[in-house]
Amino acid sequence: MYKVSEFSYLTGLSKETLRYYAEVELLEPAYINPENNYRYYDDGSYLLAMLLNKLRGFGLTIQEMKTVMNDExxxxxxxxxxxxxxxxxxxxxxxxxxxxxxxxxxxxxxxxxx
Known part of the structure; x- marks a missing residue:
């Protein structure tokens, strides 16, 4: 499991982008600690983040990325x-x-x- 700062570094996605992606249900943390609300990501999250990063680079909108992620x-x-x-x-x-x-x-x- 990766903390947000580690995950941000690994994926190249800013912490703000990760928060936004979680808010719009595009890339949600694998685990949220109920005691302190710290968010954690796993290897599966990493693969999704890299896909989203690539799709964003291709110019897809958030809505288009959500469609892709939901459709599979x-x-x-x-x-x-x-x-x-x-x-x-x-x-x-x-x-x-x-x-x-x-x-x-x-x-x-x-x-x-x-």
Missing amino acids: SFANLERLLVEKKRNIEYQIEELQLKIEDINEFIESGRESEE
């Missing part, structure tokens, strides 16, 4: 990740167009100076 279906996780990937690709295309617009604008300014 890889097919639905895959569908959600493919959708996220499509959205990222669309954003990249949009940013590429903005870069091209900026380059054209700069170039037209240079041409008018000549």
Whole structure:
């Protein structure tokens, strides 16, 4: 069992994030000492924390992560990740167009100076 500070260090999740995840029932402590309310996490919690960390890095919202954790279906996780990937690709295309617009604008300014 890991104390919150140890678990935070191991997972890279802040103590505040761990509290929030417990509050929204995304990652609850494996054990809460009834005498002092200290929270403890176990190895199973570690695996869930690493998965949540990865999903958050992919840009999933808290609600999407809760859906994934409650569903436990890889097919639905895959569908959600493919959708996220499509959205990222669309954003990249949009940013590429903005870069091209900026380059054209700069170039037209240079041409008018000549």
